[in-house]
Amino acid sequence: MNPRWLLKAKRWAQNPPSPAKIRFIAAILGICIILFAIERLFGWPVWLTPHDLRRLQ
Incomplete structure (x- = not known):
């Protein structure tokens, strides 16, 4: 682990x-988890x- x-x-x-910052970070993490779950469920x-447009020519 880095000393920093x-x-x-x-x-x-x-x-x-602050509690507001913790809620904000938790909301962002929740949105990411929801998007990951949707992508896993539906593809x-x-x-x-x-x-690749170069390959289509």
Whole structure:
């Protein structure tokens, strides 16, 4: 583990983030987990798949 991470953890323990910031980060993580679950359940849409235009010529 990098010593910088230990210093950041010490600083975070001394000055914890506000409850609003914790809720914001939890909401972002929740959205990411929901998107991952939807992608796993229904698969990746074909219209979002990039195509190599050089190969099509």
